[in-house]
Amino acid sequence: MTELDLQDLTSALSLYTSFFIFLVVLTFAAFIILMVILIHNIKSRKNPKNNRQFIEETIAVQEEERRRISQELHDTVSQNIKALLLTQKEVKDHCRDTNLLTELEKIISLEKKNQKELRAIIQNLSVPALASIPFKTVINDLCEQFYAQSKIPCKFFVDPDLSLDTFTTEQKHHILRIIQEALNNTRAHAKTEETSVVIRKISDPQKNSNLIRIMIFDDGLGFDSEKQMAPGNATSHFGMSGMEMRAKLLGGNFSVNSSPDTGTEVQLELPLQ
Ligand SMILES: Nc1ncnc2c1ncn2[C@@H]1O[C@H](COP(=O)(O)OP(=O)(O)OP(=O)(O)O)[C@@H](O)[C@H]1O
Numbered sequence: 001m002t003e004l005d006l007q008d009l010t011s012a013l014s015l016y017t018s019f020f021i022f023l024v025v026l027t028f029a030a031f032i033i034l035m036v037i038l039i040h041n042i043k044s045r046k047n048p049k050n051n052r053q054f055i056e057e058t059i060a061v062q063e064e065e066r067r068r069i070s071q072e073l074h075d076t077v078s079q080n081i082k083a084l085l086l087t088q089k090e091v092k093d094h095c096r097d098t099n100l101l102t103e104l105e106k107i108i109s110l111e112k113k114n115q116k117e118l119r120a121i122i123q124n125l126s127v128p129a130l131a132s133i134p135f136k137t138v139i140n141d142l143c144e145q146f147y148a149q150s151k152i153p154c155k156f157f158v159d160p161d162l163s164l165d166t167f168t169t170e171q172k173h174h175i176l177r178i179i180q181e182a183l184n185n186t187r188a189h190a191k192t193e194e195t196s197v198v199i200r201k202i203s204d205p206q207k208n209s210n211l212i213r214i215m216i217f218d219d220g221l222g223f224d225s226e227k228q229m230a231p232g233n234a235t236s237h238f239g240m241s242g243m244e245m246r247a248k249l250l251g252g253n254f255s256v257n258s259s260p261d262t263g264t265e266v267q268l269e270l271p272l273q
């Protein structure tokens with residue numbers, strides 16, 4: 001073998017070695033990418049909150065159950081209370097004993113209170129006709145209902161030039177449930193004198209487009225929202241996670257800011273349709 005042949009052989013060998021090393025690095029990189037994709041898939045399957053189909057199914061089951069319960073309450077307990085009130089009125093009309101009459105009046109007034117509370121529960125479970133009523137009116141009615149039931153004034157403000165009827169019925173449904181849950185939380189936990197629902201158009205400088213920002217806030221007791229909203233915080237309370245899931249389906253940003261000093265603000269930002 002001549003010196004020239006040896007040089008050719010060495011350069012061919014080094015070419016093959018470089019090619020081999022390149023192949024090994026490529027295979028290793030492909031392996032790493034595959035592993036990352038696999039781990040991400042397993043994680044998102046483990047965390048069903050990120051799975052769109054799971055969220056849609058959970059919310060659909062929840063809505064169907066609410067519809068069924070409100071129908072059952074209307075057809076059974078509500079009808080029974082009506083019948084009881086009629087009977088009680090008849091007995092009262094024929095009663096001559098004044099002591100008994102006073103007791104009967106107490107029973108009737110308690111029964112009427114039950115009827116009012118039951119109506120409020122049924123109203124809360126069902127959803128108004130979103131396709132035919134302007135959405136601003138629907139939200140305004142919700143605030144008025146809230147005040148009638150809780151005696152907590154609910155201020156409603158929406159930018160006058162903002163139309164909320166560009167949302168689909170399904171989107172309106174999710175938005176309404178989020179506002180409803182935030183108001184229910186105010187009533188149940190905040191011990192506040194007043195609550196507000198404010199809807200504004202804001203600009204998103206990053207995307208050079210407009211957003212709708214929906215805020216529901218109170219200046220009540222507040223709570224540790226960072227702890228409550230932390231990912232993986234398993235809790236038996238479903239209101240917050242329900243709002244988060246609906247916001248995800250709407251493709252919006254959802255946040256809750258709360259502290260004992262400032263009260264609570266629930267915020268939902270949606271792309272303007
Ligand atoms: N506006 C608020 N003011 C004060 N605390 C609040 C407010 N909203 C939520 N919280 C706190 O956050 C917790 C979680 O709220 P979440 O709506 O998830 O559950 P919940 O209202 O207790 O039960 P539910 O499952 O019936 O909604 C509440 O238990 C309460 O401690």
Ligand SMILES: [Mg+2]
Binds near residue numbers: 238240
């Ligand atoms: Mg709640």
